[in-house]
Amino acid sequence: MTFFPKFTGHHSHITRTIFIIPILILAGLILFPVSSYAASGTIGGRPANPDPTNERTKSIFVKKIAPGTQATDTVEVVNNSDVTKTVLVYGADAVSSSGGAFACAQAVDEPLQVGKWIALEKNSVDIPAGGKTKIPFTITAPANAEPGEQNGCIVMQEKTGAVIQNGIGLSFRTAIRVAILVPGDIQKVLTPLSITTSHTASNVIISPKIQNTGNVSLDTDVTASLRSLFGMTIGTQTNTYPVLRDQITEWNFEIAKPFWGGFYQASYDLSYDASNNFIGSSAPKEMKIVHGQSKVVFVIPSIPALLLYVAIIAAIAGAIWKLRTRQLHNAAVKGWKEHTVSLQDNLQTIAKTYTVNWKTLAKENNIKAPYVLGVGQVIIVPSKKQPRKRRITRKK
Amino acid sequence: MKTILRGALIAIAAIVLTTIGGAATYAANNTNVTQVINGGTLTTDIRDASKVSVTNPTFALSALTFSFSCQTSTGAIGTDSQRLYVDNPGSANNGWTLTMAATGGITDSWKNTGVTQTFDFNDPTTAGCADGADADSRPGQMTVNPSAGTLTADCTSCTSTAITKGTSSAYSQGALDSITLLTAASGSDDNGRWYLTGATVSQTIPAEQSVDSYTINMTITVTAS
Numbered sequence: 001m002t003f004f005p006k007f008t009g010h011h012s013h014i015t016r017t018i019f020i021i022p023i024l025i026l027a028g029l030i031l032f033p034v035s036s037y038a039a040s041g042t043i044g045g046r047p048a049n050p051d052p053t054n055e056r057t058k059s060i061f062v063k064k065i066a067p068g069t070q071a072t073d074t075v076e077v078v079n080n081s082d083v084t085k086t087v088l089v090y091g092a093d094a095v096s097s098s099g100g101a102f103a104c105a106q107a108v109d110e111p112l113q114v115g116k117w118i119a120l121e122k123n124s125v126d127i128p129a130g131g132k133t134k135i136p137f138t139i140t141a142p143a144n145a146e147p148g149e150q151n152g153c154i155v156m157q158e159k160t161g162a163v164i165q166n167g168i169g170l171s172f173r174t175a176i177r178v179a180i181l182v183p184g185d186i187q188k189v190l191t192p193l194s195i196t197t198s199h200t201a202s203n204v205i206i207s208p209k210i211q212n213t214g215n216v217s218l219d220t221d222v223t224a225s226l227r228s229l230f231g232m233t234i235g236t237q238t239n240t241y242p243v244l245r246d247q248i249t250e251w252n253f254e255i256a257k258p259f260w261g262g263f264y265q266a267s268y269d270l271s272y273d274a275s276n277n278f279i280g281s282s283a284p285k286e287m288k289i290v291h292g293q294s295k296v297v298f299v300i301p302s303i304p305a306l307l308l309y310v311a312i313i314a315a316i317a318g319a320i321w322k323l324r325t326r327q328l329h330n331a332a333v334k335g336w337k338e339h340t341v342s343l344q345d346n347l348q349t350i351a352k353t354y355t356v357n358w359k360t361l362a363k364e365n366n367i368k369a370p371y372v373l374g375v376g377q378v379i380i381v382p383s384k385k386q387p388r389k390r391r392i393t394r395k396k
Numbered sequence: 397m398k399t400i401l402r403g404a405l406i407a408i409a410a411i412v413l414t415t416i417g418g419a420a421t422y423a424a425n426n427t428n429v430t431q432v433i434n435g436g437t438l439t440t441d442i443r444d445a446s447k448v449s450v451t452n453p454t455f456a457l458s459a460l461t462f463s464f465s466c467q468t469s470t471g472a473i474g475t476d477s478q479r480l481y482v483d484n485p486g487s488a489n490n491g492w493t494l495t496m497a498a499t500g501g502i503t504d505s506w507k508n509t510g511v512t513q514t515f516d517f518n519d520p521t522t523a524g525c526a527d528g529a530d531a532d533s534r535p536g537q538m539t540v541n542p543s544a545g546t547l548t549a550d551c552t553s554c555t556s557t558a559i560t561k562g563t564s565s566a567y568s569q570g571a572l573d574s575i576t577l578l579t580a581a582s583g584s585d586d587n588g589r590w591y592l593t594g595a596t597v598s599q600t601i602p603a604e605q606s607v608d609s610y611t612i613n614m615t616i617t618v619t620a621s
Contacts (some may be wrong), residue, residue: 002501020405039527042439042440042441042449043439044436044437044438044439044487045437046437046438046487046620047434055489055490056489056522057428057492058435058487058489059438059487059488059489059490059620060490060621066511076469078436078437080436080439081449082558095574096574097493097497097562097565097574098562098563098565098572098574098575098576099562099565099576099579101493101562101576101579101621102493102619102621103493103574103617104498104617104619106497106498106499106500106501107499108499109501109502132499140566153619156616165473166454166456166610166611166613167454167455167456167457168454168455168456168471168473168611168612168613169452169611169613169614170442170453170454170613170614170615171499171613171614171615171616172439172440172442172615172616172617172618173617173618174437174438174439174440174613174617174618174619175617175618175619175620176619177620177621187596207563217533219490233460237584238562238583239558239581239582240490240491240581240582240583241491241579241581241582242490242491251560251579252543252560252561252563253560254560254612260447287447342525343519344426367534376560
């Protein structure tokens with residue numbers, strides 16, 4: 001007995017198709033995740049032996065090294081691509097990027113500080129597709145190492161350089177921060193420097209600038225707020241950033257523009273652990289709060305708010321105009337007296353008699369076209385009569 | 397006809413056996429099935445709209461005509477077909493930075509083929525129009541404005557919260573050698589994938605720069621911090 005069907009006769013081709021299609025679908029389903037992984041990312045790495053008591057050591061290296069002594073660890077380098085790659089792995093000095101962000105010196109830059117302290121067992125490895133390898137390394141703090149925190153990097157980079165035609169060619173690399181605490185007099189000091197604001201179409205950007213004037217980096221909670229001038233909070237945002245020693249650091253916090261616009265106060269606060277704990281320590285913290293500068297900022301109202309403002313202003317202006325007209329009218333007719341229409345009167349003769357425009361007279365007495373007056377009708381007229389001869393008008 | 401039906405039935409049976417059979421076997425033995433998903437590694441690269449990594453990505457700046465005056469060429473890093481990706485698959489749990497610097501270091505420059513003509517990317521003298529502040533004798537300065545770009549979270553469960561785009565900055569030799577494109581605070585998603593497009597680049601071209609095609613290689617670094 002055979003498991004597979006026997007394809008015979010003129011139906012064999014159709015039968016074979018019916019059988020093969022599901023198999024191909026299955027194969028596709030099995031192979032699809034492999035394709036997805038292959039497309040994702042390039043060269044990466046991570047600490048191979050994180051300290052279970054320090055969460056931060058899962059992503060960076062954290063070491064305490066006395067001057068003249070050495071620490072060891074291992075970096076795991078991963079090839080996420082679908083081809084074998086030659087990867088350069090090297091130590092580099094930490095440098096400050098724009099805004100005070102942490103960055104690493106280039107491969108061509110000669111290490112002078114922590115990059116020089118790092119010695120990797122290998123600086124070049126071939127890693128198969130989807131594979132990984134571990135590279136041990138040592139960090140030796142020189143005898144004259146200054147107390148405080150020193151930073152460097154372990155960098156992983158594909159060996160082949162970019163081929164560029166015309167313009168900016170890009171190469172990529174992944175780096176892991178190496179934070180070293182050299183024991184001694186530890187100083188933790190943050191100094192707020194300034195606050196600036198700017199706008200996008202929908203957000204107010206609050207940019208605090210601070211300086212770490214101590215000798216260790218500080219994981220700092222930075223809270224930027226936008227409040228009304230009466231203190232009501234409109235929006236607030238808190239992020240935690242490492243602020244490196246000696247660095248001036250600046251961030252952009254985007255807070256949604258208030259619907260109504262107007263004047264608001266932008267401000268920021270800093271909070272950091274002032275105890276002697278080092279990066280990632282689980283020991284109790286002594287949080288210190290530092291208030292930064294504040295600034296009054298004008299926010300342009302949103303379009304709907306602007307339209308509402310225009311409508312409200314128009315309504316108020318209209319009401320004022322109407323009130324004023326009424327007041328003027330009242331003032332104008334104040335002191336007018338009653339006049340009883342006689343047989344000789346019509347609107348024009350009365351108007352001439354009292355030196356007033358006949359239209360005004362008609363309007364004040366609510367007389368509409370064809371402006372007919374009845375004998376004995378009482379209308380109001382200005383109190384002073386023009387000293388002129390009255391004309392006899394036709395009888396109505 | 398019977399043969400067709402038999403073939404179809406066998407195919408369906410094959411699917412059922414392949415997909416369900418394994419699970420049924422575990423259930424019968426009362427085995428606890430465990431699955432460990434380890435974190436990946438923090439990486440960055442350029443990918444197209446289908447998320448396929450682009451080999452040797454290049455971003456061209458606007459072509460200019462020879463001029464007796466200093467002029468500016470513009471362009472962008474990150475387009476819809478060449479997206480600047482950052483993957484953090486549970487690797488950096490306290491934030492990361494994405495920075496860009498010249499691969500050749502602070503003395504690097506724009507070069508033509510054969511390196512017979514060059515101009516600078518980091519001389520701040522008169523905004524790059526004159527030579528002066530640095531050690532070389534080439535004018536020219538590059539400005540990068542990441543905040544003009546768009547950051548997109550490219551996964552179902554992650555957001556761009558606590559990831560900020562860098563402010564517009566110009567390279568200045570010895571004073572600003574690296575420009576921050578993105579900064580992820582510790583509150584950013586530990587499992588996420590994002591891409592940046594439309595970060596503008598402008599380069600001042602010195603007056604009377606020779607007619608030629610010029611290139612410079614920049615390195616983008618993602619660093620767990």
